[in-house]
Amino acid sequence: MDTFAIRTEGLTKRYGQLLALDTLDIAVPTGSVFGFLGPNGAGKSTTIRLLLGMARPSSGHARIFDTDARDVRSAHRSLAYVPADVALWPQLTGAETLELLGRTGPGVDRGYRNELVERFALDLSKPGRTYSTGNRQKVALVAAFATRAPLLVLDEPTSGLDPLMEREFQRAVAQARERGQTVFLSSHQLTEVESVCDRVAILRAGRLVEIADVADLRRLHRSQVEVTFAGTAPQLTDVPGVGAVERLGPARLRFTLTGPPAPVLRALATADVTALTVHEPTLEEIFLDYYDEVAR
Numbered sequence: 001m002d003t004f005a006i007r008t009e010g011l012t013k014r015y016g017q018l019l020a021l022d023t024l025d026i027a028v029p030t031g032s033v034f035g036f037l038g039p040n041g042a043g044k045s046t047t048i049r050l051l052l053g054m055a056r057p058s059s060g061h062a063r064i065f066d067t068d069a070r071d072v073r074s075a076h077r078s079l080a081y082v083p084a085d086v087a088l089w090p091q092l093t094g095a096e097t098l099e100l101l102g103r104t105g106p107g108v109d110r111g112y113r114n115e116l117v118e119r120f121a122l123d124l125s126k127p128g129r130t131y132s133t134g135n136r137q138k139v140a141l142v143a144a145f146a147t148r149a150p151l152l153v154l155d156e157p158t159s160g161l162d163p164l165m166e167r168e169f170q171r172a173v174a175q176a177r178e179r180g181q182t183v184f185l186s187s188h189q190l191t192e193v194e195s196v197c198d199r200v201a202i203l204r205a206g207r208l209v210e211i212a213d214v215a216d217l218r219r220l221h222r223s224q225v226e227v228t229f230a231g232t233a234p235q236l237t238d239v240p241g242v243g244a245v246e247r248l249g250p251a252r253l254r255f256t257l258t259g260p261p262a263p264v265l266r267a268l269a270t271a272d273v274t275a276l277t278v279h280e281p282t283l284e285e286i287f288l289d290y291y292d293e294v295a296r
């Protein structure tokens with residue numbers, strides 16, 4: 001099996017004057033759950049269209065395992081896809097739709113599909129035209145998760161799901177990972193990405209602004225630290241990584257910390273610290289930081 005399920009090199013897409021995607025280089029390790037984030041218009045759907053062979057790159061290329069994404073017949077043997085706006089055949093029932101989708105993909109685990117139908121509480125007897133947005137999304141998700149496709153490409157797949165179904169979605173992603181499948185997840189739901197993804201790429205205005213493991217992203221960003229002390233306050237001026245020091249009361253300080261904590265621990269050790277709390281940034285805070293930085 002290849003090391004990477006998806007690999008793009010210099011992937012670029014222009015629409016006339018508009019550079020929708022600018023020399024994107026990403027590599028998605030096989031077996032990982034990879035989050036693909038960015039504000040509206042960042043180029044996420046454009047990337048997905050290029051990966052699916054639905055659009056042609058202006059330059060550069062994308063590979064799905066060892067196949068060029070433009071070779072649709074081959075590439076789609078190893079992937080299943082859930083679009084952001086799921087359209088179903090109005091006259092087919094949910095059951096008929098799952099059968100049809102099952103025949104077009106790379107094979108179906110019927111036992112697992114039945115289990116997913118139960119878990120997602122899908123009524124398969126109704127025709128497609130009567131399904132709500134969320135239910136259409138559930139049909140597409142069940143069809144994709146029930147395949148044995150080595151790669152699942154999911155484009156904002158949970159925007160219409162309620163919290164209970166969101167939980168089932170996260171379970172299904174975890175099970176896909178356990179089976180060794182790779183999941184490429186484009187999403188605006190940062191808590192979801194934080195709980196299911198190993199690694200994320202952040203895109204802005206067609207350019208990659210960050211690609212990192214979720215755990216490393218946290219380490220690289222500001223944590224909030226609160227410290228309570230007895231007697232003299234610890235000296236925090238000029239301590240590497242410390243910023244925005246604020247006095248919260250006569251014996252309490254708050255500051256932000258970026259990078260390794262050793263210097264600040266040494267500084268704190270000179271005072272009589274009675275309590276210390278560290279709040280690591282959430283993915284949402286990190287994400288907003290990127291946009292503040294660029295907007296400034």
Ligand SMILES: Nc1ncnc2c1ncn2[C@@H]1O[C@H](COP(=O)(O)OP(=O)(O)OP(=O)(O)O)[C@@H](O)[C@H]1O
Pocket residue numbers: 015018019020038039040041042043044045046047
């Ligand atoms: N077919 C097209 N013709 C012209 N411009 C396009 C076309 N498709 C996308 N664009 C433009 O390319 C840019 C990237 O759009 P894209 O749909 O990839 O963003 P996105 O990250 O998926 O956004 P969203 O989160 O809103 O879905 C936008 O400026 C968009 O207007």
